[in-house]
Amino acid sequence: MKSKQTYRGTFCILTLLLVVVFLINISLGSVYIPFSEVIAGLLGEGASKESWQYILIDYRLPKAITAIMTGGGLAVSGLLMQTLFRNPLAGPFVLGLSSGASLGVAFLILGAGTIGGVAGGILLSEWSLVIASAAGSFLVMLAVLAVTFKIKDTMAILIIGLMFGSVTAAVVAVLSYFSNAEQLQQYIFWSFGSLGNQSWNGVFILTLCCVAGVALSFFSSKSLNALLLGENYAKSMGLHIKRTTFIIIIATSILAGSITAFAGPIAFVGLAVPHLTRQFFTTSNHSILLPAVLIFGSLLLLICDTIAQLPFSEYTIPINAVTSLIGAPVVIWLLVRKRKLLF
Amino acid sequence: MTSESKHIVLAAKKLTVGYFRKKKADIISSNINFQLAEGELIALVGTNGIGKSTLLRTLSGMQPLINGAIQLNDKNLNSYTSLQRANYVSVVLTETPASKNLTVLELVSLGRQPYTNWMGSLSSADKKIVTRALEATNTMDLFDTKCFELSDGQLQRVYIARALAQDTPVIILDEPTTHLDLFHRASILKLLKNLAAKNNKTILFSTHEIDLAIQLSDKMIVMTPKATYFETPKDLIKAGRFDTLFPEEMIHFDSETGRFIIKD
Known part of the structure; x- marks a missing residue:
C-alpha cells in the first residue's frame, strides 16, 4: 500500500481548492454581493446590508454546506458500494438506493394525507423524512445483497437496481392518484433535487448523519481493502465478512438515505466521483481513497451547484440536471479512454 | 532425516468432505487420511469433480467438514478463530482477486x-x-x-x-498451474518446492499435471472414486495407484517413465 505521504501534496492542493470553490460558491448567486462583504458576513462582522447578511447566512451558507455533505457523502457511498459489490458500475443511484429512499419519502409525503390532519403534520418533520428515506435505501440495499448471494453475476444486481426504479415509479404513480395536488407538488419538487432552502436544523441533521456514515466507512477501510481480493481471500485473512458487510450497508444506507431525504435523488455523483478520483490517486488503498473521494465529491457538487444557480441571472436549474450533464459524459469519457472501468 | 521425525503440521483423520444442502449432507469424498509434515511439498491429484477443491476449501476452513477431524498444529481446526487460522494457513485460490x-x-x-x-x-x-x-x-x-x-x-x-x-506455516494452493505453459508450470512448481524446502513450509497444491507432480513433490494425495491414497510418488507408482486414475482403455500409465500415454 502506498503511504499517505506520497499524496500529502495532492491532499493539500485539493483542500485549498475546496476552500476556494466554497468561497466562490457563496459569493455567486442571483443577488450580487461584493466579495469583501461576503468575507465580512462569514466572519461574523456582518455585511453592510441586512438583506445581504440574511442571504449569506440563511440561504447560501446552508446550501454550500449541504452541497459539501451531499457530494462527499454520495461519493463515499459510491466507493463503498463499488468495493462491497466488487462492481465498477455500483453506486447509490444505479443500484436503486436513491429509488428506495424516494419510495420511503413518497410514502411519507403522499401517505401523510391519508392519515390526515395533525398526525400528518407531525410525520413530515425533518427527522421522519430522514428515517423514511434511510429505511427505504436500507431495504433496497438488503434486497440487492440478497440477490448477490444467490447470483454471482455483476449484471444481475444492475438489473435489480433498474427494477427498483420501476417499482418506485409505479408505487409513486399509485400514491399520487390518491393524494391531493398540494402533496403531489411537494413530492415532485422534492424529487427534482435541491440543495437550497435548507433550514439550519436540517443542515445540522444532515451533517450529523454524514459524519456518522463517513466515520463508519473510515473505520472499515482495512476491511474494505481486504474485500478488494474477494470474499474468499478476505475470509482466509481472518476477516469477519458478515460483520463487515453489515457495517458497510449501515454506512451506505445512512449516507444515501439522509442525503436523498434532504437533497432529493441526485444522480451520477456516487458513480462518477470514485472513478474520477482513481485517475488522480493510482492506489486502491481505502485509507487514501476514502478521504480523496470525500473531497472530490464535495468539490464536484459545489461546482455543480455554482453552475446550477446560473450566476448573474435570477434563474436556477435543478441540481440533478447539472450532475447528470457533467457525470454522464465523465463516465463515458472514462470508459472510452480506459476501454474498461476498474475499481 | 526420515519423514516420521518431522513435525506434522496438517493432518486429516477419517475426514469426510462435502456440502450441507438444506441441512442434508451431500458427501463428495470420505475416509481421507494424511499427515503433512513441515518442509514438504504435497500434490493433490484426481479427475475433475472428484472433490479436490472441496477438500482444499475444507482444509483452509472456508467450509465445514462433514465428518472426521482435521488437526492443524496438533489442535482441532475448529478450535481456531478465523483470525488465528489466518496465522497458520494462507491460500492461493483459482478465482482472481475482485x-x-x-x-x-x-x-x-x-x-x-x-x-x-x-x-x-x-x-x-x-x-x-x-x-x-x-x-x-x-x-x-x-x-x-x-x-x-x-x-x-x-x-x-x-x-x-x-x-x-x-x-503461515501452511500454504494451500488450488490449481496454481492452470492456464500456464509448460515452462511456467514447471517454474511455479519448482518455486513451491524451493519454498517448502528452504523456508520449511508445508505446501499443499492441487493439480492436473500429474507427471510434473510425480517428479517434484515429496508426497501425493491421489483421490479416486474408490479411495484416497497418501504416499510418496514412488510408492504410489509401485502400488499402481495411477493405473486406475483414468479409464484404462483410453489412457495408460507407464510406470517406467512416470508418464501417461494415450492409446489409439
Whole structure:
C-alpha cells in the first residue's frame, strides 16, 4: 500500500481548492454581493446590508454546506458500494438506493394525507423524512445483497437496481392518484433535487448523519481493502465478512438515505466521483481513497451547484440536471479512454 | 532425516468432505487420511469433480467438514478463530482477486492483514516481510505494476507472494498451474518446492499435471472414486495407484517413465 505521504501534496492542493470553490460558491448567486462583504458576513462582522447578511447566512451558507455533505457523502457511498459489490458500475443511484429512499419519502409525503390532519403534520418533520428515506435505501440495499448471494453475476444486481426504479415509479404513480395536488407538488419538487432552502436544523441533521456514515466507512477501510481480493481471500485473512458487510450497508444506507431525504435523488455523483478520483490517486488503498473521494465529491457538487444557480441571472436549474450533464459524459469519457472501468 | 521425525503440521483423520444442502449432507469424498509434515511439498491429484477443491476449501476452513477431524498444529481446526487460522494457513485460490486495479505491492501487502492494526498500516517489520515475499517469488521489479497489466504466469507468482507475506506455516494452493505453459508450470512448481524446502513450509497444491507432480513433490494425495491414497510418488507408482486414475482403455500409465500415454 502506498503511504499517505506520497499524496500529502495532492491532499493539500485539493483542500485549498475546496476552500476556494466554497468561497466562490457563496459569493455567486442571483443577488450580487461584493466579495469583501461576503468575507465580512462569514466572519461574523456582518455585511453592510441586512438583506445581504440574511442571504449569506440563511440561504447560501446552508446550501454550500449541504452541497459539501451531499457530494462527499454520495461519493463515499459510491466507493463503498463499488468495493462491497466488487462492481465498477455500483453506486447509490444505479443500484436503486436513491429509488428506495424516494419510495420511503413518497410514502411519507403522499401517505401523510391519508392519515390526515395533525398526525400528518407531525410525520413530515425533518427527522421522519430522514428515517423514511434511510429505511427505504436500507431495504433496497438488503434486497440487492440478497440477490448477490444467490447470483454471482455483476449484471444481475444492475438489473435489480433498474427494477427498483420501476417499482418506485409505479408505487409513486399509485400514491399520487390518491393524494391531493398540494402533496403531489411537494413530492415532485422534492424529487427534482435541491440543495437550497435548507433550514439550519436540517443542515445540522444532515451533517450529523454524514459524519456518522463517513466515520463508519473510515473505520472499515482495512476491511474494505481486504474485500478488494474477494470474499474468499478476505475470509482466509481472518476477516469477519458478515460483520463487515453489515457495517458497510449501515454506512451506505445512512449516507444515501439522509442525503436523498434532504437533497432529493441526485444522480451520477456516487458513480462518477470514485472513478474520477482513481485517475488522480493510482492506489486502491481505502485509507487514501476514502478521504480523496470525500473531497472530490464535495468539490464536484459545489461546482455543480455554482453552475446550477446560473450566476448573474435570477434563474436556477435543478441540481440533478447539472450532475447528470457533467457525470454522464465523465463516465463515458472514462470508459472510452480506459476501454474498461476498474475499481 | 526420515519423514516420521518431522513435525506434522496438517493432518486429516477419517475426514469426510462435502456440502450441507438444506441441512442434508451431500458427501463428495470420505475416509481421507494424511499427515503433512513441515518442509514438504504435497500434490493433490484426481479427475475433475472428484472433490479436490472441496477438500482444499475444507482444509483452509472456508467450509465445514462433514465428518472426521482435521488437526492443524496438533489442535482441532475448529478450535481456531478465523483470525488465528489466518496465522497458520494462507491460500492461493483459482478465482482472481475482485479488483485488478491493485498494484502488485498493494496486493502482496494485503497478506499482512492478520497482523496489522485496525487502520491496516504496515510496520517496518511488515514491510520487510513483504519485500522478502516479493524477492522470493521474483516479482520485485513488478511492484508498481497494476494487476490487469500482468501475464497469467506473473499473476500466479504475485498470488504466491501474497500468501508468503501472510507468513503461515501452511500454504494451500488450488490449481496454481492452470492456464500456464509448460515452462511456467514447471517454474511455479519448482518455486513451491524451493519454498517448502528452504523456508520449511508445508505446501499443499492441487493439480492436473500429474507427471510434473510425480517428479517434484515429496508426497501425493491421489483421490479416486474408490479411495484416497497418501504416499510418496514412488510408492504410489509401485502400488499402481495411477493405473486406475483414468479409464484404462483410453489412457495408460507407464510406470517406467512416470508418464501417461494415450492409446489409439
